Amino acid sequence: MIANHKLLIDQNCPMCNIYGKTFKKFNMLDQESITPYQIVGEELTCSIDMHRAQNEVALHDTVTGKTIYGLDSMIEIFAQGKNWIKKPLQFPLVYLPLKQLYNFITYNRKVIAGNAPSPAEDRVCEPDFNYFYRTLFIVLTALFTGLVLNSYTNHITNYFGFTTPWFVEYIICFGQVVWQGTMILLWSRKNSWDYLGNMSAVSTLGGILLLPLLFMNSFFDFSGIVFLVYFMVVVGIMLLEHLRRCSNMNLGYLPTISWLSFRTVVLFSIIWIFN
Structure with missing residues (x-):
């Protein structure tokens, strides 16, 4: 267990709270080490780069006064002082990809967590906006969703007696980004990147929820009707999550109406073209 340290986390971020509780549960940090960024005292703020700590979680040694950030702090916690764990993780061929993954997430x-904005009275703990990592997130989630849907919808279309080319779902997923991106620029330009990130997170959630049925179908060979009904349930969950996130961003119902309109037009277009 690492003692005499302070790990600064965003108390309003569900992801941060989860890994903070995980560190405590597995005795990787003592009970006093987890400290919300929003309420950290002045005795620490003068020793910590508070702006950097918004982007990269800070681990402060209260004995030496040294602070490490981001991936380095995570490695320190996981290694628990054991060089045979730390050294391989710090090897450049391992460290650099992990660093990119960490940055991608942080x-x-x-937008991954989709939590509401922090209360106005709190010290701000928002990560800086990064065009590269947000664009990468949107592109990768569209590719992932297209891949899952390509496998999933085949079970539905085959049941109804027609098939679609493998690239259709990718066109739909990227078309959704372009369509919603255009709409959000007209409604709320300042929220455009945050909205597209949240929309992509909702799409990813839908793709993940479809995976269990695809996996179970390897053993039970479900009917196309089962795939259709389950798909509608997942769409319902996605709709509720989309509404929740739009509410958090004060965007109202228009983005959700546009989102549903695009999907409806695409559905009837597919039936008309391929059936």
Whole structure:
């Protein structure tokens, strides 16, 4: 267990709270080490780069006064002082990909978690906006969703007696980004990147929820009707989550109406073209 340290986390971020509780549960940090960024005292703020700590979680040694950030702090916690764990993780061929993964998550953590804005009275703990990692998040989630849907919808279309080319779902997923991106620029330009990130997170949630049925179908060979009904349930969950996130961003119902309109037009277009 690492003692005499302070790990600064965003108390309003569900992801941060989860890994903070995990560190405590597995005795990787003592009970006093987890400290909300919003309420950390002045005795620490003068020793910690508070702006950097918004982007990269800070681990402060209260004995030496040294602070490490981001991936380095995570490695320190996981290694628990054991060099045979730390050294391989710090090897450049391992460290550099992990660093990119860490940055990918940390700069998108707000749209991944989809939590409401922090209370106005709190010290701000928002990650800086990064065009590269947000664009990468949107592209990768569209590719992932297209891949899952390509496998999933085949079971439905085959049941109804027609098939679609493998690239259709990818066109739909990226088309959704372009369509919603255009709409959000007209409604709320300042929220455009945050909205697209949240929309992509909702799409990813839908893709993940479809995976269990695809996996179980390897053993039970479900009917196309089962795939259709389950798909509608997942769409319902996605709709509720989309509404929740739009409410958090004060965007109202228009983005959700546009989102549903695009999907409806696409559905009837597919039936008309391929059936």
